[in-house]
Amino acid sequence: MACNSQEYIAHHLTNLTYGKLPSGYVRKELVPVKDEAGNAVADESGCPVTTVRETELTTSTWTIAANGQEAKDMGFMAVHVDSLGWSVFMGLLFVWFFSRVAKKATSGVPGTAQNLVEAVVGFVDNTVKETFHGRSPLIAPLALTIFVWVFLMNSLKWIPVDVVPGIAHALGAPYFKIVPTADPNGTLGLSIGVFLLIIFYSIKVKGAVGFAKELSFTPFNHWLAVPFNLFLEILGLLTKPLSLALRLFGNMYAGEVVFILIALLPFYAQWVLNVPWAIFHILVIPLQAFIFMVLTIVYLSQAHEDHH
Amino acid sequence: MNMNLTILGQMIAFAIFVWFCMKFVWPPLVAAMRERQEKIAEGLDAANRATRDLELAQEKAMNQMREGKEKAAEIIEQANKRANQIIDEAKSAARAEGARLVAAAQAEVEQEVNRAKEELRKQVSELAVAGAAKILGKSVDAAAHGDLLNTLADEL
Numbered sequence: 001m002a003c004n005s006q007e008y009i010a011h012h013l014t015n016l017t018y019g020k021l022p023s024g025y026v027r028k029e030l031v032p033v034k035d036e037a038g039n040a041v042a043d044e045s046g047c048p049v050t051t052v053r054e055t056e057l058t059t060s061t062w063t064i065a066a067n068g069q070e071a072k073d074m075g076f077m078a079v080h081v082d083s084l085g086w087s088v089f090m091g092l093l094f095v096w097f098f099s100r101v102a103k104k105a106t107s108g109v110p111g112t113a114q115n116l117v118e119a120v121v122g123f124v125d126n127t128v129k130e131t132f133h134g135r136s137p138l139i140a141p142l143a144l145t146i147f148v149w150v151f152l153m154n155s156l157k158w159i160p161v162d163v164v165p166g167i168a169h170a171l172g173a174p175y176f177k178i179v180p181t182a183d184p185n186g187t188l189g190l191s192i193g194v195f196l197l198i199i200f201y202s203i204k205v206k207g208a209v210g211f212a213k214e215l216s217f218t219p220f221n222h223w224l225a226v227p228f229n230l231f232l233e234i235l236g237l238l239t240k241p242l243s244l245a246l247r248l249f250g251n252m253y254a255g256e257v258v259f260i261l262i263a264l265l266p267f268y269a270q271w272v273l274n275v276p277w278a279i280f281h282i283l284v285i286p287l288q289a290f291i292f293m294v295l296t297i298v299y300l301s302q303a304h305e306d307h308h
Numbered sequence: 309m310n311m312n313l314t315i316l317g318q319m320i321a322f323a324i325f326v327w328f329c330m331k332f333v334w335p336p337l338v339a340a341m342r343e344r345q346e347k348i349a350e351g352l353d354a355a356n357r358a359t360r361d362l363e364l365a366q367e368k369a370m371n372q373m374r375e376g377k378e379k380a381a382e383i384i385e386q387a388n389k390r391a392n393q394i395i396d397e398a399k400s401a402a403r404a405e406g407a408r409l410v411a412a413a414q415a416e417v418e419q420e421v422n423r424a425k426e427e428l429r430k431q432v433s434e435l436a437v438a439g440a441a442k443i444l445g446k447s448v449d450a451a452a453h454g455d456l457l458n459t460l461a462d463e464l
Contacts (some may be wrong), residue, residue, distance in 0.1 A: 185310075
């Protein structure tokens with residue numbers, strides 16, 4: 001996969017990207033240099049020597065990015081296949097397991113699966129009831145989905161960093177990054193969803209005028225302060241999804257980087273750091289899922305509060 | 309760190325999962341949990357009621373037992389009284405019967421004695437006649453001396 005540690009780290013932090021390259025784009029491909037006998041040439045440190053092969057695209061093409069530069073050049077018209085795939089897979093896992101239990105849910109003596117599910121549901125329900133005082137059929141299921149889904153996505157971190165990318169590489173994928181929450185796209189997708197709900201409920205509860213008034217006349221209730229208020233409030237509003245997404249992303253990304261760094265150690269020494277770090281994540285992974293959920297509830301309950 | 313369509317994909321997936329959860333996961337689970345809560349509350353209620361019922365029943369049973377004992381004692385007392393009465397009655401009956409028997413026996417004895425006396429009297433008169441006949445050497449006309457004989461017999 002990669003020869004030196006710098007490449008190794010970069011390799012592990014690049015998503016498998018499927019996107020559009022414009023026509024006229026020059027693809028730069030690294031190909032190993034071969035001697036006359038057809039054997040790969042290596043330098044003194046044992047790394048294969050490569051040379052750049054350039055090919056110019058005649059039409060714009062949808063393709064898998066062969067390297068980080070290409071992924072970057074694809075711009076917005078690209079999809080992180082690995083992030084999206086794993087997040088959808090984890091979401092389906094959640095939906096499948098919970099709906100299976102829900103379908104068979106009995107008010108009698110619950111089985112093991114139902115116990116587990118009910119513990120989670122009860123926990124989320126309590127948290128919602130403590131924080132959110134309005135009535136909404138959406139908030140509690142939303143909180144449950146966020147908590148379990150984010151937890152499942154985070155928990156992909158427990159899989160040793162080389163296992164899944166190694167398999168993917170063997171299957172021909174140049175890059176593979178499995179933790180969707182260590183991808184800002186993944187966390188921003190969630191938090192923008194929450195943001196839209198904040199806007200929706202603010203307008204629904206307070207009315208468009210009420211919401212505009214709240215933005216204009218808090219914290220300083222004077223017409224001269226309206227521009228300042230607007231600036232402050234809109235900034236505050238936009239900070240919510242950003243902080244939600246970046247907190248989760250930052251935590252997961254940093255943890256991932258540390259796992260990758262540990263993986264650079266000789267294999268017999270890795271467990272010394274790897275095991276404590278993984279155990280530490282027993283705390284971090286549910287905690288981050290919980291924080292995301294609680295902040296979502298808090299933001300939505302703020303959106304439901306009418307100050308007038 | 310490229311921002312791209314993944315955000316959109318993630319948002320769509322998020323919306324679908326939340327919708328699904330809201331539709332098919334949350335309501336049945338919460339309903340089941342609430343129903344169980346009610347059942348438990350009912351069960352506890354029933355248990356409380358049962359405890360109270362049990363206390364009442366125990367009290368009732370004790371009362372009945374006490375009543376039963378009292379009644380039994382009363383019955384025993386009555387029975388004792390009745391037994392004494394019966395014994396007394398039997399005693400007096402026996403006494404009366406004894407007296408009656410004694411009286412009857414005495415009457416019979418008296419009758420026997422009278423009959424024996426009569427018999428003796430009759431025999432004495434015959435003996436007297438026979439003796440007199442022997443002494444006089446001739447027969448005594450019983451008819452002629454009947455009055456005499458009777459007088460004699462009466463004197464004996």
